[in-house]
Amino acid sequence: MQMNDSQRIPASREQVWAALNDPAVLKQCIPGCQSLDVTAPNEMTATVVFKVGPVKATFSGKVTLSDLDPPNAYRISGEGSGGVAGFAKGGALVRLESQGADVTVLHYDVDAQIGGKLAQLGARLINSTATKLAGEFFKSFADVVSAKAEAG
Amino acid sequence: MNDMTPTREQRSAALEGMGCKRKRVEDIRFTQGKGNYVDDVKLPGMLHGDFVRSPHPHARVKRIDDSEALKVPGVLAVITAETLKTVNLAWMPTLAGDVQMVLADGKVLFQNQEVAFVVATDRYAADDGINKVIVEYEPLAPLVDPFKSMDKDAPVLREDLAGKTSGAHGPRKHHNHIFEWTVGDKELTDAAFKKAEVTIKEMISYHRTHPSPLETCQCVCSFDKIKGELTIYGTFQAPHVIRTVVSLIAKLPEQKIHVIAPDIGGGFGNKVGAYPGYICAAVASIVTGKPVKWVEDRIENLTATSFARDYHMTTEIAATKEGKVTGLRVHVLADHGAFDACADPSKWPAGFFNIVTGSYDFPTAHLAVDGVYTNKAPGGVAYRCSFRVTEAAYCIERAMDILAQKLNMDPAELRLKNFIKPEQFPYHSALGWEYDSGDYHTAMRKMMETTGYAALRKEQADKRAAFARGETREIMGLGVSFFTEIVGAGPSKNCDILGIAMFDSCEIRLHPTGAGIARMGTKSQGQGHETTWAQIIATEIGIPADNIMVEEGNTDTAPYGLGTYGSRSTPVAGAAIAMAARKIKAKAQMIAAYRLEVHEDDLEFDIDGFRVKGLPEKFMSMKDICWAAYNSVPPGMEPGLEAVSYYDPPNMTYPFGAYLCVMDIDVDTGVYNVRRFYALDDCGTRINPMIIEGQVHGGLTEAFAIAMGQEIRYDEVGNVVTGSFMDFFMPTAVETPHWETDFTVTPSPHHPIGAKGVGESPNVGGVPAFSNAVNDAFSFLGSTHIQMPHDFWRNWKAAKQLGAVA
Numbered sequence: 021m022q023m024n025d026s027q028r029i030p031a032s033r034e035q036v037w038a039a040l041n042d043p044a045v046l047k048q049c050i051p052g053c054q055s056l057d058v059t060a061p062n063e064m065t066a067t068v069v070f071k072v073g074p075v076k077a078t079f080s081g082k083v084t085l086s087d088l089d090p091p092n093a094y095r096i097s098g099e100g101s102g103g104v105a106g107f108a109k110g111g112a113l114v115r116l117e118s119q120g121a122d123v124t125v126l127h128y129d130v131d132a133q134i135g136g137k138l139a140q141l142g143a144r145l146i147n148s149t150a151t152k153l154a155g156e157f158f159k160s161f162a163d164v165v166s167a168k169a170e171a172g
Numbered sequence: 173m174n175d176m177t178p179t180r181e182q183r184s185a186a187l188e189g190m191g192c193k194r195k196r197v198e199d200i201r202f203t204q205g206k207g208n209y210v211d212d213v214k215l216p217g218m219l220h221g222d223f224v225r226s227p228h229p230h231a232r233v234k235r236i237d238d239s240e241a242l243k244v245p246g247v248l249a250v251i252t253a254e255t256l257k258t259v260n261l262a263w264m265p266t267l268a269g270d271v272q273m274v275l276a277d278g279k280v281l282f283q284n285q286e287v288a289f290v291v292a293t294d295r296y297a298a299d300d301g302i303n304k305v306i307v308e309y310e311p312l313a314p315l316v317d318p319f320k321s322m323d324k325d326a327p328v329l330r331e332d333l334a335g336k337t338s339g340a341h342g343p344r345k346h347h348n349h350i351f352e353w354t355v356g357d358k359e360l361t362d363a364a365f366k367k368a369e370v371t372i373k374e375m376i377s378y379h380r381t382h383p384s385p386l387e388t389c390q391c392v393c394s395f396d397k398i399k400g401e402l403t404i405y406g407t408f409q410a411p412h413v414i415r416t417v418v419s420l421i422a423k424l425p426e427q428k429i430h431v432i433a434p435d436i437g438g439g440f441g442n443k444v445g446a447y448p449g450y451i452c453a454a455v456a457s458i459v460t461g462k463p464v465k466w467v468e469d470r471i472e473n474l475t476a477t478s479f480a481r482d483y484h485m486t487t488e489i490a491a492t493k494e495g496k497v498t499g500l501r502v503h504v505l506a507d508h509g510a511f512d513a514c515a516d517p518s519k520w521p522a523g524f525f526n527i528v529t530g531s532y533d534f535p536t537a538h539l540a541v542d543g544v545y546t547n548k549a550p551g552g553v554a555y556r557c558s559f560r561v562t563e564a565a566y567c568i569e570r571a572m573d574i575l576a577q578k579l580n581m582d583p584a585e586l587r588l589k590n591f592i593k594p595e596q597f598p599y600h601s602a603l604g605w606e607y608d609s610g611d612y613h614t615a616m617r618k619m620m621e622t623t624g625y626a627a628l629r630k631e632q633a634d635k636r637a638a639f640a641r642g643e644t645r646e647i648m649g650l651g652v653s654f655f656t657e658i659v660g661a662g663p664s665k666n667c668d669i670l671g672i673a674m675f676d677s678c679e680i681r682l683h684p685t686g687a688g689i690a691r692m693g694t695k696s697q698g699q700g701h702e703t704t705w706a707q708i709i710a711t712e713i714g715i716p717a718d719n720i721m722v723e724e725g726n727t728d729t730a731p732y733g734l735g736t737y738g739s740r741s742t743p744v745a746g747a748a749i750a751m752a753a754r755k756i757k758a759k760a761q762m763i764a765a766y767r768l769e770v771h772e773d774d775l776e777f778d779i780d781g782f783r784v785k786g787l788p789e790k791f792m793s794m795k796d797i798c799w800a801a802y803n804s805v806p807p808g809m810e811p812g813l814e815a816v817s818y819y820d821p822p823n824m825t826y827p828f829g830a831y832l833c834v835m836d837i838d839v840d841t842g843v844y845n846v847r848r849f850y851a852l853d854d855c856g857t858r859i860n861p862m863i864i865e866g867q868v869h870g871g872l873t874e875a876f877a878i879a880m881g882q883e884i885r886y887d888e889v890g891n892v893v894t895g896s897f898m899d900f901f902m903p904t905a906v907e908t909p910h911w912e913t914d915f916t917v918t919p920s921p922h923h924p925i926g927a928k929g930v931g932e933s934p935n936v937g938g939v940p941a942f943s944n945a946v947n948d949a950f951s952f953l954g955s956t957h958i959q960m961p962h963d964f965w966r967n968w969k970a971a972k973q974l975g976a977v978a
Contacts, residue, residue, distance in 0.1 A: 104303055106227040133889060136227025136283070140471060140895035 023151055024129040027158040031169035033118040036126060037091035039165045040114065046083075049160040051153050054078070062086065070102065072134075072142035072149050077105030092116055106136020112154075122169070126162070130154055183779045188718065189711030190925065193862035196703045197718075198435075198696070207435040210390045213405045215463040218392065219248065221456050222298040223449070223472070224288040224305045226280035229316070229547040229890025230327065231309040233276050236288055241304035246297030248460060250305060251289040251452055253277040259458075261451055263332075264421055267444075267669060268521065269340025270350070270512035271332070272550060274448045280309070281329055281510035282549045283892055284475040289452040291464060314547045314890035318484065318507035321348040321544035329510060329545045340512075341521040341543075350512050350543035355526045355603050361538035364499030368490030372575050374957045378563045378939075380482035380507065380548070380884040383555040384902065385697070387437025388473040393453040394463035401428040402454060408433040408725075409443045409695055410735025413669055415727045417446050420670075422454065433725035439697035440874070441553035444515045444737050445478050474900055475892045478515070478551030479884050482507040483525075483563040487571045495579050497590050500537040500602070502528055502567060506552070508543050514552035515737075516559045517667040517674060523559025524658045524824075526603035530568035531612050531656045531828060532590040537602040547890050556874050556935040558659045558738040565655040569940030570947070570957065573652070577951055583652045583944070584625060588616055591654075598921075605658060607826045608928075611918050615852055616654055619830035622914060623850045625650075628834060636952050645840050647953075647976075651833035651945025655937035659929040660743025660825040669734060673820060676745035677731035678752045680709060681814035684802040686795030687719040688813075690752075693733010694745040695724045698870075699931055700863045701741065705749055707859055708925065712753035713760070714780035714794040731816055739827070739929035742859065743920075748819035750924035755815035759801075764792040766806035825920045825928035829853040831937045835945040839976045842968030844880070844946070846909035851937070854916045856928035868913050868934045875938025877903045879946075881963040901963070950974060 029036055039045045043064055047056035052069040059065055062085040069078050081100025088094045097111030110132030117125045132150055134142070142149065178186070188194045201207055238250035253275040256262040263271045276287040288305055292298035313327045320326055328334070328347050337344055341351035365371060391406035402424055408414045411431040419426040436443065453466040468477065483504050490499035506522060508514060516523045522541040529537050554560070572590075576583040591612040592599045599607040619625070628650055635648045664673035682688035690705055706720035724730060733745060757777065764782040765772035768790055775782040781793035792800075801813040834848040851868055858864055881901035885894045894900045919926025939960075946962040947955070953974040958966070971977045 101227075104224070104227075135229075135889065135891055137471070137895075139887065139891035139893060140283075140475065141898070144893075144899065 021133065021147055021150060022131045023154060024127070025154070026125050026127045027162050029124050029126055029162045030122055030166045031124060032121055033091050033116050033124045035169050036116055036124045036165055039161070039168065040094065041085070045161070045164055048164060049157050051156045056083070062088070066098065066100070068100065070108065072138050073145040075105050075138050075141050077102035079108060102138065104137060106134060106138040108132065108134045108138065126158065128154065128158060180779060187710040187714065187716050187780060189707050190857065190859050192707060192860065194703055194707055194717060194860055196700045196863065198700065198702045209387060209435050209437060210392060210405050210407050211467055213392045213434065215392060215394055218463040218465055219291050219293060219456065219460060220295045220298050221289050221291045221453055221464050221466045222295065222302060223286045224290065224302050224307065225284040225476070226276065226287050226309070227283065228280055228309050228311050229283045229314040230312040230329070231280050232312060233278060233280060233287065233307060234310055235308040237306040238288065240306065241290060241301040244297060244301045244304055246293040247290060247301035248293070249291040249456065250301065251275065251291065251456060256455060259455060261421065261455060264446065264451060266511060266513040266550070268512040268514040268516060269518065272511035272513055274451045279331065282547050283890055284472065284549070286448040286476070289456065291456045291460065315348065316546060316548070316886050316888060316890050318505055318544050318546050321546055322346040329547065348545040350508055350545060351521045353521045353541045354539065356538035357536055358538045360536040361499050361501055364536050365488065365490045365501065368498055369493045370491045370579060371488060372571065372578050373486070373488045374571065374574055376485045376487050376567055376570050376957060377959050378481045378483045378485065378566050379960055380479050381555065381878050381882050382474050382479050382884050382900070383440035383442035383553065384474060384900065385438030385440055385442050388468035388470065389443060389447055389449065389477050390467040391450050391453050392463055392465045393457040395454070395457040395461065397461050399428070401430065403430040403432065404450070404454065405432045405434060406450060407436050407439070407443045409439045409697060409737050411695055411725055411727050412693060412732050413672070413735060414446060416670065416672065418454065431727040433695050436695065436697040439737070440556045441480060441515065441737055442478055443697065444553055444735070445513060445551070447477050470897065471895045474884065475895045476549050478513065478553040479509070479549055480551065480553050480555030481563060482552070483560070485563065485567045487567055489571050489575050491575060491579070495581050495586050495589050497532055497534055500529055500534045502539045504541040506541055506543045507546050507548065508552050509546055509548040509550040511550035512543060513550035515554065517661055517669055518671070519666060519668070520559060523554065523561065525560040525564045527561055527605060527656065527658045528564040528568050529601050529603055530565065531587070531592060531654050532568070532572070533592045533596070534602045539603060548886060554738050556871055557932045558657060558661065561657055562936045562939060565936045566940045566943065569653045569655065570943060573944050573947060574956055577956060582629065584616065584620060587652065587654050588613060591616070606823060607656065608823055608920050608922055609918050610656065610826060610828055611916065612654065612828060615828065615830045615854055615916050618914065618916060619832055619850060619852050623832050623848070625832065646836050646838055647949045649835045649837065649945040649947070649949025651835065651941040651943065651948060653831040653937050653941035653944060654828070655933070655940070656826055656828045657739065657933050657936050658824045658826055659739035659932065660821055661738050661740050662824055663822060664820045672734065674734045674744070675818050675820045676733045676740070676748050677816065677818045678745060678748040679731045679814070679816040680752045680756055682715065682756060682798050682801070684799050686715055686798045688715060689721045689723060690749065691730045692722065692724045692745055693731055694736045694741045696736065699736065699741065699867070700860070704859045704863055708746060708749045709753050712750055713757055714777070731818070739932045742927045742929045743825045743923060744819055744821050746927050747821060747924045748817045751819055752815045752817035755817065756813055759813060760794060760797045762809065763797050763800050763805055767800055767804065768792055822922050825856065825923060827853065827855045827928040827930060827933050829933055829937045831941040833941040833945040835949060837946065837949050837967055839971040842964040842966070842971065844962070844964070844967060846876070848912070849909050849941070850912045850914065851934060852914040852916065853930055853933050854918050855930035855933065856917065856919045856923065857926035858915065858917065859927060864930050865913050867931045869911050871932060871934025872911050872938045873903055873908050875935045876908065876942060877901055879939045879942035879960055879962060881961045883961050
């Protein structure tokens with residue numbers, strides 16, 4: 021499954037980049053995120069509650085940042101297992117485009133894969149759910165960053 | 173005779189024998205909710221088992237940790253392949269000569285494969301335990317597309333077969349190849365194609381689907397440690413075969429295994445095979461010393477126990493310009509999933525697919541089938557059809573329509589031109605079968621006259637013209653299908669399962685008061701055997717059907733039989749009933765002769781007793797003969813009146829039928845409406861017309877489901893995406909069309925009562941009728957073949973591709 025979109029954020033590219041690398045911000049913005057702990061530079065472990073249609077499960081797994089090109093782009097990828105509910109893995113290529121000193125456009129290009137019961141029961145819902153979750157993440161990310169920029 | 177003496181018609185009617193629309197006796201309990209199914213079996217101290225299943229279609233199993241699961245209150249044991257290895261049961265043989273993992277042994281090969289079996293005091297605790305079993309997987313590249321199975325760089329699925337260049341059915345060409353099966357004369361067929369005036373070629377797929385009985389597969393295993401006896405209650409279409417298989421693989425003496433199949437809520441082929449659940453429940457009972465129940469849920473049933481079909485059939489017909497067929501060439505790519513657990517008689521790796529010449533007189537034909545492994549669930553059962561017969565019927569019936577289209581001929585006319593003629597029976601087909609009897613022209617013409625076929629074609633032409641003028645957005649299709657089935661497996665010369673010939677059996681015991689019991693090797697899953705078997709006995713012996721109790725499903729009391737599937741019950745066991753009844757009748761005649769003081773040759777059977785020829789007053793009823801059998805038999809004769817017959821059929825039977833589907837499709841939405849469906853079936857002698865009609869209704873409904881949407885679909889990474897009734901089409905009364913049924917009667921010449929079997933005909937003939945209707949509707953827009961299933965979305969997509977929708 022693939023999707024891409026962009027989000028306009030009223031903050032400078034450097035501010036956005038900093039937030040993208042801040043586990044506290046990520047934790048706040050990932051829908052259903054229960055915990056996010058840094059285990060090594062650019063590596064985190066996460067616990068996320070994920071719900072697709074009738075299946076709800078707690079996923080625990082690894083989140084990795086790679087292909088870092090500060091302050092322009094990186095790749096965030098993760099994979100997690102939800103026990104009997106199945107597994108999910110995927111990533112997003114995130115690219116920042118400056119549109120003036122206080123405006124940044126965040127482009128994202130997501131590919132994701134699910135397996136197990138999630139895929140069996142949720143196949144028809146997965147695209148809309150994923151689009152919704154990605155939208156939620158980047159929307160709250162934009163909100164958090166712009167609030168920080170205003171405060172800062 | 174006084175006025176109270178019943179007439180011959182009244183006496184005959186009182187028997188409720190063959191030809192009577194006798195009401196189903198089993199329905200007295202079913203309609204009151206008093207059936208007794210496996211899930212109703214509740215034994216003292218019974219435990220419940222359930223599976224940890226793989227979310228991955230292909231992965232290495234690195235580690236299984238059950239320590240947390242064992243801490244869950246109520247969880248008693250977690251069984252893994254390592255546990256099973258201690259009793260040599262980590263793998264089990266399949267009916268197709270392959271082996272199959274009972275629990276994942278180092279690797280998983282399909283999504284939802286059984287990985288561990290959690291045993292607990294109740295089902296809830298077992299499910300909680302499953303959530304706590306930690307399995308570490310290393311995902312491997314999945315192989316989903318069967319057309320890529322034999323690619324050079326295709327992943328190796330079956331590491332256990334490494335280095336094995338031959339399997340149960342001959343040489344293997346590739347590490348994911350199972351078998352190649354060829355039939356027919358290749359040279360002659362190639363020559364026919366070389367000089368053909370007209371040829372067609374099409375890849376016709378029959379998608380993967382599932383029998384999906386409403387009651388899923390289940391069992392209760394109870395091991396008595398003191399007696400060393402194992403009792404298995406299970407949803408078994410073939411209980412004796414299960415007993416023998418369990419004895420062979422669990423090394424238990426066969427007399428100490430008691431298999432009981434209680435009432436079964438539909439089978440359709442799904443309940444023929446042996447599944448990991450049965451083995452695990454048995455082992456769990458042996459380990460714990462308590463009865464263990466295993467009941468599949470719906471997702472497990474759809475995704476793990478035996479699928480059906482998944483045949484990709486490249487089909488070619490050679491013909492003259494006038495439409496006379498001269499050759500048939502078919503290559504099948506058969507997707508068997510991760511293990512070859514196909515339920516076919518041993519010598520038939522592709523079942524009876526060589527019935528693919530259908531109802532037509534092909535002078536020559538050649539067939540090759542390649543079976544391959546993929547990362548999908550194992551199976552390949554005959555879903556309401558004889559072994560691979562519905563695939564064959566679909567293949568030839570689609571191909572004949574494609575040929576008709578190419579020749580610009582009416583598909584019904586093309587069929588009439590090529591039918592095997594009545595005088596050609598018994599007919600030897602180019603691919604090796606001997607068709608017992610048939611009158612195809614009469615059946616086809618009756619269908620055409622009854623439905624007003626010519627007028628429907630005229631209406632279709634008018635509608636197409638109106639569509640071209642832009643006056644309607646609806647297109648109309650006529651789906652003609654004329655099928656020949658091959659059922660009643662089968663003669664011991666070519667049919668066996670695990671070396672056991674595919675006979676079937678009946679034991680009849682008559683009681684002193686003119687009643688009796690018939691015990692059978694078959695097992696009804698809804699076919700109404702308790703009703704129809706008694707009707708055969710009633711006509712044969714002259715005891716009212718109501719006085720005969722039919723018992724099936726207990727291997728301790730029933731004579732050995734190969735079970736119920738492939739429309740074999742009436743052709744094989746139905747014959748055994750008649751033969752056992754005739755043995756009884758012969759003894760009854762001797763008793764009657766003795767009591768009436770005449771020579772037995774002077775007696776003739778008359779409905780419900782024996783009469784002295786020429787002396788109508790001298791009569792002894794079967795009821796009286798039954799009494800006499802227990803107190804005054806002729807000197808030297810043993811008392812009692814019972815007989816057993818094991819019937820080895822001399823040939824298969826070949827039911828046939830002519831179907832027509834009239835369908836309208838809205839091109840803008842893809843929504844179809846089955847306006848009319850007419851089904852004429854010829855199943856030879858008809859035992860109970862009401863039950864036949866019910867069988868036809870059920871089979872047509874399943875055919876409708878399959879053709880119009882029912883599918884087990886995998887996504888490109890090996891997830892089953894149709895794992896519940898939300899996505900797997902199960903028609904209800906809302907979607908199901910109205911069925912018109914009709915018949916002709918062409919008895920089987922070799923069957924004692926001339927019956928051929930009917931349970932599966934409507935599925936075999938129905939699927940091509942629906943698909944041909946859709947294809948016929950779209951054909952004038954330029955398409956030759958649209959793959960099934962024909963759901964609304966695919967119809968809309970077809971319309972779009974053909975330019976009918978902007």
